[in-house]
Amino acid sequence: METLGNLADGFAVALTWQNMALALMGCFLGTIMGALPGLGPSNGVAILIPLAFTLGLGPTPSLILLTSVYYGAMYGGRISSILLNIPGDEPAMMTCLDGYPMAQQGRAGEALALSGVASFVGAFFATWGLVLLAPQLVKVALLFGPAEYFALFALAFATLGGISSTNQAKAAFAAALGLGLAMIGVDTQTGVPRFTFGEVHLYDGIDFLVAIVGLFALSEVFVFLEHRGTDRDISTKPHVEIGSIVPSWKLLGHCTPTMLRTTVLGFVAGVLPGAGASLGSFISYSMEKRLVDRKGLTFGKGDPRGVAAPEAGNNAAAGGALVPMLALGVPGSGTTAVLLAVLLSLNITPGPLLFTQNPDVVWGLIAALFIGNFMLLAMNIPMVGLFTRVLLVPPRILMPIVAMVSFVGIYGISGSSFDLMVMVGFGLMGWVLRKLDVPLVPVILGTLLGNEMEVNLRRAVNISDGDYTVLVSSWLTIGLWTIAVVGFLAPVLFGGLIRRRMRMARDEEGSLSD
Amino acid sequence: MSDRIFGGIGLALAILFAWQAATIQESFLSDIVGPKVFPWIIAAVMALASVYFLIKPDPAPDWPRAGRLAEIAVAAIVMLLYAQLLPELGFVIATALAAGYLTWRLGSRPVASAVIGIGTSLGIYVVFRLLLGLSLARGPLGF
Numbered sequence: 001m002e003t004l005g006n007l008a009d010g011f012a013v014a015l016t017w018q019n020m021a022l023a024l025m026g027c028f029l030g031t032i033m034g035a036l037p038g039l040g041p042s043n044g045v046a047i048l049i050p051l052a053f054t055l056g057l058g059p060t061p062s063l064i065l066l067t068s069v070y071y072g073a074m075y076g077g078r079i080s081s082i083l084l085n086i087p088g089d090e091p092a093m094m095t096c097l098d099g100y101p102m103a104q105q106g107r108a109g110e111a112l113a114l115s116g117v118a119s120f121v122g123a124f125f126a127t128w129g130l131v132l133l134a135p136q137l138v139k140v141a142l143l144f145g146p147a148e149y150f151a152l153f154a155l156a157f158a159t160l161g162g163i164s165s166t167n168q169a170k171a172a173f174a175a176a177l178g179l180g181l182a183m184i185g186v187d188t189q190t191g192v193p194r195f196t197f198g199e200v201h202l203y204d205g206i207d208f209l210v211a212i213v214g215l216f217a218l219s220e221v222f223v224f225l226e227h228r229g230t231d232r233d234i235s236t237k238p239h240v241e242i243g244s245i246v247p248s249w250k251l252l253g254h255c256t257p258t259m260l261r262t263t264v265l266g267f268v269a270g271v272l273p274g275a276g277a278s279l280g281s282f283i284s285y286s287m288e289k290r291l292v293d294r295k296g297l298t299f300g301k302g303d304p305r306g307v308a309a310p311e312a313g314n315n316a317a318a319g320g321a322l323v324p325m326l327a328l329g330v331p332g333s334g335t336t337a338v339l340l341a342v343l344l345s346l347n348i349t350p351g352p353l354l355f356t357q358n359p360d361v362v363w364g365l366i367a368a369l370f371i372g373n374f375m376l377l378a379m380n381i382p383m384v385g386l387f388t389r390v391l392l393v394p395p396r397i398l399m400p401i402v403a404m405v406s407f408v409g410i411y412g413i414s415g416s417s418f419d420l421m422v423m424v425g426f427g428l429m430g431w432v433l434r435k436l437d438v439p440l441v442p443v444i445l446g447t448l449l450g451n452e453m454e455v456n457l458r459r460a461v462n463i464s465d466g467d468y469t470v471l472v473s474s475w476l477t478i479g480l481w482t483i484a485v486v487g488f489l490a491p492v493l494f495g496g497l498i499r500r501r502m503r504m505a506r507d508e509e510g511s512l513s514d
Numbered sequence: 515m516s517d518r519i520f521g522g523i524g525l526a527l528a529i530l531f532a533w534q535a536a537t538i539q540e541s542f543l544s545d546i547v548g549p550k551v552f553p554w555i556i557a558a559v560m561a562l563a564s565v566y567f568l569i570k571p572d573p574a575p576d577w578p579r580a581g582r583l584a585e586i587a588v589a590a591i592v593m594l595l596y597a598q599l600l601p602e603l604g605f606v607i608a609t610a611l612a613a614g615y616l617t618w619r620l621g622s623r624p625v626a627s628a629v630i631g632i633g634t635s636l637g638i639y640v641v642f643r644l645l646l647g648l649s650l651a652r653g654p655l656g657f
Contacts, residue, residue: 167572169566172563173567176560180556180557183552192538221616222586225619226585228619394621400616400634401613403593404609405638408605408642411600412642417597421594424590436516436517437575453552461546462545
């Protein structure tokens with residue numbers, strides 16, 4: 001009951017004109033960003049962070065704006081999956097499999113409407129899941145001391161490469177790279193400069209916003225430059241007629257059990273560290289296929305349930321991924337890592353204390369998510385035609401805008417050319433790492449959490465007078481380390497299988513961008 | 515092969531990082547753990563991962579041909595120049611030039627590139643400076 005009271009307070013926070021306007025703007029921008037291939041939720045949110053700052057928004061309004069973008073992008077990703085057979089963002093990959101065949105059969109409107117409803121169901125129930133689960137997790141997290149936190153961070157890195165990474169060593173390398181970058185600057189505890197090479201600009205450390213925008217947004221520009229004029233260039237794709245956009249009740253009824261099942265699956269996948277929305281949609285699609293289409297007769301050929309399943313799954317996972325981010329301060333996916341960056345730059349430490357010290361932020365955000373969901377439903381069914389028009393903007397115009405807005409945002413924060421040059425460096429690094437299949441999310445997470453992780457290590461060992469065994473002294477730490485080790489090794493044993501299947505699903509559909 | 519080179523670079527990076535950590539000047543007020551231990555742990559993880567790439571490399575990715583690599587390098591140089599020239603030229607001119615270059619390289623025709631470049635620059639200026647009141651770089655002309 002206490003939770004419901006908190007939620008009511010949250011609605012009181014969220015229901016101001018400013019917050020509603022920000023939620024509406026976020027949902028709208030998010031849907032566009034999701035729909036545009038090349039702009040996904042993580043880089044979409046990344047390029048808007050500086051904007052939220054320079055507008056001087058407080059913590060709650062900033063978070064409302066940016067999480068609305070996040071939810072919106074999850075809705076929007078399906079539009080280009082269905083119409084162009086190109087996922088607008090990675091989680092929408094599975095929606096191509098049945099969405100595009102439906103569009104080819106002249107049922108694009110139906111597919112768009114159905115996937116809109118499925119997105120709503122997934123996101124709506126996942127937000128309820130967040131309401132119910134996060135406070136419980138907070139109770140556990142309140143028992144954590146520095147040693148437990150150190151183990152928890154290790155767990156986050158160990159599982160982040162997760163099942164979808166090709167190579168755990170690459171995920172580990174990426175994490176070490178990110179952590180190493182975080183070490184640059186003056187050591188917070190002793191005041192000595194580290195890894196600065198005498199460069200004064202580096203004394204404050206590398207701003208993680210610079211790293212995020214460079215790695216996500218600028219590297220995308222380089223990827224487009226690399227692929228210009230090849231078959232991965234979307235400007236050559238034919239345009240599909242949309243048709244009626246009213247879903248029949250019969251169709252919705254037919255897909256309801258699918259949506260409910262996959263919502264649960266997606267939510268669980270989202271809560272688990274390292275899984276995130278892409279895996280949520282993948283698991284949802286494959287489980288549903290196994291359940292209702294054993295012989296493989298209809299899935300992949302335009303089965304509406306094959307559209308509903310991944311969309312409910314990825315939106316539910318998006319909600320689920322907010323649980324560990326808010327309750328523990330440890331994000332499980334790329335976009336929630338970016339949202340963590342928002343919190344950190346606003347000087348709010350996420351984790352259990354967030355719920356006790358800034359309840360207005362948490363519950364205001366959750367209430368705004370509920371409201372945003374209804375806005376998104378309204379935007380994505382009757383107004384979907386508007387967003388399909390956005391797809392006509394070719395990358396040759398879009399990508400320079402993305403690059404320039406990134407520069408404007410970072411320059412707006414610091415006003416320093418040096419930061420812009422560092423950002424270009426990160427853009428190039430991001431491009432090379434993506435070529436080598438090194439995941440970027442652990443790099444981001446490393447730069448975000450590096451200092452916090454070191455502080456907890458040093459605090460734990462200092463309290464115990466230099467005894468390093470304190471790190472594995474309690475049952476809680478042993479449990480966390482065990483999960484970390486299992487989480488790191490399990491993909492080595494089983495991950496290849498899932499990864500291969502995801503690859504196969506992709507390859508069958510030909511040229512899909514990540 | 516790419517992974518082997520990557521592993522070599524990674525190993526060098528890890529050694530450099532560990533060496534740099536060793537040269538950190540510790541202050542007399544240091545805590546028990548000190549500022550060096552965590553960087554060494556990081557260097558160790560990085561070195562282990564790099565050794566793994568050397569031993570068991572993944573198949574090499576499709577690297578673009580030299581022309582395309584040069585394309586990416588030149589785009590990066592243009593962006594670096596943009597960062598340098600932004601305070602000198604002012605936002606509108608610098609952005610028009612950079613956006614125009616990028617759209618040209620992404621496949622716009624020369625005349626269209628000029629128009630798109632100027633349009634992008636003015637569009638961002640109107641939205642971010644005039645509507646949202648962000649401070650953008652001011653050049654000698656005041657915009």
